[in-house]
């Protein structure tokens with residue numbers, strides 16, 4: 001076994017860390033308090049090639065691997081959960097399905113601008129009455145000549161207000177057992193009948209855009225159907241497996257940040273004539289946080305490595321997502337505790353880590369759904 005990162009992976013970590021420290025860090029408090037999507041930061045990330053890390057250069061990408069991409073999400077998440085979530089959603093959900101399942105024409109037309117960071121993508125699966133149970137999708141896409149006509153509603157969709165391209169899931173027919181066939185269709189956001197509103201007032205990841213989408217008689221060419229229409233459901237399960245690695249990486253970044261902030265504070269803060277890092281109660285918290293961060297990193301990198309080596313990774317990406325996101329929540333909570341009353345104040349940032357981390361236990365499959373995925377993989 002080789003736990004060393006390659007030269008390219010090490011370079012990507014340094015490049016993204018420098019960018020996050022220099023460009024994103026001065027803006028994180030404003031991004032959170034003003035709940036403002038940092039479009040200008042995304043433009044710069046596009047210019048650096050970050051939006052295209054896991055895609056080949058022929059499609060406008062940087063030709064990196066999943067592990068490099070996970071490291072990039074981790075480094076951005078270490079500084080800003082909102083930017084990290086929008087980044088992970090843009091790459092894993094907005095662009096990756098086109099790379100995995102798209103035709104050459106779809107890749108040329110839609111993936112290239114996304115990978116180059118000249119456009120932003122979003123993925124609309126969730127509906128008001130179909131969350132964990134994606135099979136309950138009510139949005140329909142009806143064939144009409146050479147087009148699909150789409151009607152329905154999507155909720156909680158990351159990046160949609162700023163996206164040029166949406167991938168929406170919709171019922172396109174019934175299979176031989178009478179069950180709904182759910183397919184994924186590419187919908188440019190400027191198509192007539194698409195209404196996107198972003199009125200959610202969120203607890204955390206406040207600078208990440210979250211929108212509601214209403215689709216009313218939206219007409220797109222049949223050529224916009226993504227992949228095999230009969231395999232729509234298994235295609236988006238594969239997409240979600242990949243996306244879980246990036247949400248896990250984001251959790252890892254927040255957990256790492258919580259550990260660093262708590263350790264730094266514990267070494268500075270004095271009570272009873274000593275720095276609080278001298279107290280065993282504080283040392284044990286820090287030791288547990290450090291151990292869990294290390295475990296989470298091993299799980300995230302292993303899941304990415306399996307994917308890069310074309311090996312099954314469904315169970316490992318669920319392990320990584322479940323453990324790293326719950327680690328992020330625990331670590332942020334302990335970081336607040338170690339900061340005492342100051343930790344409760346926005347200025348010290350650890351309370352933001354907790355609010356941002358909470359979303360990661362919900363999005364891209366809740367913690368309960370991850371346990372279901374793992375149990376199914378165990379043969380239950």
Ligand SMILES: Cc1cc2nc3c(=O)[nH]c(=O)nc-3n(C[C@H](O)[C@H](O)[C@H](O)COP(=O)(O)OP(=O)(O)OC[C@H]3O[C@@H](n4cnc5c(N)ncnc54)[C@H](O)[C@@H]3O)c2cc1C
Pocket residue numbers: 089093123124125126128130131132133155156157158159202205210359362363364365366367368369372
């Ligand atoms: C900020 C944000 C960004 C998001 N971004 C996107 C996006 O870009 N694209 C997208 O499509 N969606 C997105 N979502 C939606 C997200 O994926 C869903 O909220 C999530 O999958 C849960 O669905 P739900 O909210 O309907 O909860 P429900 O499915 O109603 O779940 C409610 C509770 O019941 C539990 N539960 C449900 N079913 C079971 C079961 N079988 N066994 C045990 N427990 C169960 C859940 O774990 C949860 O605790 C986003 C959500 C948020 C908040």
